[in-house]
Amino acid sequence: MDDLNGRTAFITGGARGIGLGIARACARAGTTLALVDIDEEALAHAKTELSGLTRTETYVLDVRDRQAYTRIADRVESELGTVSLLFNNAGVYDGISPAKMNYALWDWMMGVNVGGVYNGLQTFIPRMIEQDGDCYIVNTASAAGLATVGTGFLYHASKYAVVGLSESLRAELARFGIGVSVLCPGPVATDIVHNTQRLRPEHAPTHSQGGAAVLERAHESLNSLGISIDAVGQMVLDAIRENRLYIHTDEAVAAAVKARTEALLSALPSVLDARRGMSAGTDERV
Known part of the structure; x- marks a missing residue:
């Protein structure tokens, strides 16, 4: 897919972090933006920033909510036109120890990181097939979905799932003219650790003092060593243009x-x- 100008992109987790980096890159390419996020305030800031570059509309959505997802997709295509670029980017991180695991945390992490991706696919793939392809999907996984490094076994499990889902879908969607890439970023300067800790479900287990310290070190490491969200956004668009399956941001793993x-x-x-x-x-x- 060479020309992104005039297309409509649907970006989950689009108000901040990697999603915002992708949105900025798409805006520079002339793509109309549907930014979707759970954070209404962050969406407002993103719209203010990007509206000067391209038409940008924002939608509040919890990607776990299938019915709401369909309603938002209908609104987007009614207001902005057919979606031909889908970025399933929304994600959360938690490094809970196996000694404190529980169902609430599992349901939350898998619901966002895997269920949210699938909900995007289920919502838009039939529409993309009906419009005779010429579409592209990017699913955000992680380098943690390629190899087990550090802590966070639930996070690793969710990202391994996204990698496998993307690999299998790429082969099956090719005949419909729909491309698929999986983004496997290493350290990126985002606030994902702090943001997602605020979103943890009510009955999720609390971190031990040591576990909380590990999370804080992870946050500091991402922001001191990670590459910029804008660099990642450009990498993603380059991969779409070159139809590459894997998108890596570094060689850390x-x-x-x-x-x-x-x-x-x-x-x-x-x-x-x-x-x-x-x-x-x-x-x-x-």
Whole structure:
């Protein structure tokens, strides 16, 4: 997909962080913006900033709410035209210890990070197929969806799911003319840690003092070492134009991905080993 000018983009989590970076890049490319977020105040700030570059409308939505998602999608296409660029970007982070895990936290994280992505896909893929393709979808996962690094087993699980979903969808949607990429960012200068801690469900387990300290260090690390949201936004648009499946922002997990791949390959039984096992079984029966 070379020309993004005049298209309509639907961006969840679009009021801040990576979503805002993607919105800025799209605005510079002449794309009409439908920014979707749970934070009404942040949406207002984003609209003020971006309206000078392109037509921008904002919509308050919890991506877990399927009925509301459909209503918002209908409004967007009525007000801004057919959506041909879908960015399933909304996400939350939590690094709770397995010793304190509970269902409330699981439902919340999977509901936003995986369910929110699927709700976007379920809402827009049938519409994209009906308009004969020429559309593109970007799902935001994480480098944590490629290899297990650091803490946050629930977060890792949710992002592994988004990677697998994106990989399989890319193959199946290609025949409809719909492209798919998965964004796997490393450290990015966002406020995701603090923002999502304010959104934690009422019955989520509280962090221990040590766990809270780990989260604070993660927040500081992201903002001191992470690349800018604008750099990520441009990377995303470049990947769309080049129809690339994976979008990486750095090489931070390269060693971990290599180690995981080697471990997977080494665990596969060779054809020769399988035949030897069958022969041994036959000999034993004789």
